[in-house]
Amino acid sequence: MRQFLLLLVLGFSSLTQAAVGVFPDSTFQNLDHGLYWFGYGDSWQKAVPGQSNAYFSNSKPTVIYIHGWQNGATQRKNRETFNRKDAGGPDLDLAHAWLVAGYNVGILYWNQFADEGEVKDAEAKIWSASGPRGMRWRNSSGVYSSGPNKSAGDLLFDHYKANLASYSGNNIRLLGHSLGNQLAIVLTKKISDAVSAGSLNSRLLPKRVALLDPFYSNQAKSWLNNRWVGEVCRSYVSELKGKGVIFEAYRTSAVTSTVFVGDANTGLMNMTAFTELKPWYFNATQQTEKHNAAVWHYLWSFSFNPPPISGSSNQAASARTAESRIGTLMNGSTKLVHDLGAYTKEPSDDNFKSVNR
Template identity: 85%
Template sequence: MLNKTITKSGTSGYTAPDAGAKNTLLRRLFLLLVLGFSQLTALPLAQAATGVFPDSTFQNLDYGLYWFGYDDNWQKAVPGQSNAYFANNKPTVIYIHGWQNGSTVLKNRETFYRKDAGGPDLDLAHAWLAAGYNVGILYWNQFADEGEVKDAEAKIWTATGPRAMRWRNSSGVYSSGPGKSAGDLLFDQYKANMASYTGSNIRILGHSLGNQMAIVLTKKISDAVSAGTLSSRLLPKRVALLDPFYSNYAKSWLSNRWVGEVCRTYVSELKTKGVIFEAYRSSSVTNTVFVGDANNNLMKMTAFTELKPWYFNSAQQVEKHNSAVWHYLWSFSFNPPLITGTTRQAASASTSDSRISTLMNGTKKLVHDQGAYTKEPSDDNFKEANR
């Protein structure tokens, strides 16, 4: 097993194992590299069924907040207009997707049906809606439609990255985009459409690359609250990082810092503002030495759970990567799982904020123990391990 030494990024330094172990390790890492890149470029997405969104959604630039009802019914949020699927006093959950390579030509967008991503043939918004939640998705899919994941990543942080803010249409053609980063664009959408919110329970979910967007968005909200330009009600109470991805190495467009490093700085600050963070890792795609920064020091700042979706084989890394989303959404339908041999609760979407906060501030991570071979979260138990 690779022994890691901590550097500025938290994950970029290594000490050498013995020769035999090193050769075995390199073979495994090479396999993961091949699997990771080949499968990630083969659409690591959960597509909506054909016809959920009209062609115009993909022919023209379209981004922002959509509210959902049962069975993938939706209505885009428009400032000042009533919305059939939003009430300003309800608890609210908002999902943010990640990299969307090739999705626009196929006219696909992620929704709450995840069967195409290896999940159950269920409406995963149903339990949330039945519990009285507003359920939304913040889309930036046409900006995130890049052949290179780092080009999409840059757009979260800056409008002047390698591909600026170009966006792709359904003919596969790229056009110049706005002069704001995707993070700023989604913050503007959030601020404008949540202005009337009177509730006190907002949860943000970010998958893969979208976890960075969730962190950046929450930081922008927090800064606006501190500046007195936004109601404190709009600060998310809880942020879930679902199989999070951070690319390796310093970025010129981020003052020569690693994205994982900046995310750690933001999360550390946001925790002092009362934001609760949970994280779930479900695959190797996001954290091999060649593909992504494991950002272990950030995971230690969260209520961190290692999911083991062993109903997929070792070659099905994309399915494992996507499982973090539908497993989390589905887990809201069931009682919180337990820590094996105890009556203490482990982490899931249905675990209370106070319990997630306790796990976040503890010294242990949770590792999938029982129920790892079944997709349904109802039989899950977890064991504690050192972080």
């Protein structure tokens, strides 16, 4: 039953989130991973160390998205981008408002490694190159090949530090959806460790990390020293908060937080500025759409003023909410629960209530 639910929701989510025709066939037939910068209308250019990029400026604020499980996506030649209409979102370029505001907008891709029939096999690759499936990757013919002797966390860290080596700005934000939230946490930990060791400029440490309908599997893992992934993520987040990193989290579906499917990781959610969104424009059976809503709702919310809290002059959490306010919510004793606007997709009418954690 657990595996069926995962395939039904998390697996199908990769089908509905991705974009077909944005990338050439070679991107799927050959192994391709790393950082891509985006312009308007899903235009893109892969980041290559030492080469100029039409969609990147080393002084701008920067937002980078990391996707999750991609079961079957390579054969469909699908990759996630910033138009999420096929995921139940609006037919809009959700990078537009960020670009207008002067942001670099990027995606860190690991989709061919994440293309596994079992979510735990993809999850293992985030942490270790020695998990159940090693670092095998899938091509568009459906064939698996042996991959590099580095975990996805290490590979994305290599791409990050090489392509942001000249970064002179002071505002980097990471977004991680579903399984990708673990990569956002792991990547931030690796960046922090390198900064502490003096091998990386402190400007590269993200100021803010958003966990979007985050997923953590149950049970201890042999490839993680017999610890739960949620447990390790909690320890990392606790340490990173001490380094000044701000964490926010948004729950939109039941699939990532039920004992039959994943670890709710309530302890970690309580360490963040945590919001329970209610995408009630989808019915109770549309858990896939609800799971995907976390991404497009967050990206879209940057286009609007921060939402209010009922009976208060304070602001709730959104992509537009200032870091200082997110930090206050993160360190507070309450969480936010969707109150008004739950039946409309556009975030402009959202209103929240504050309740004890």
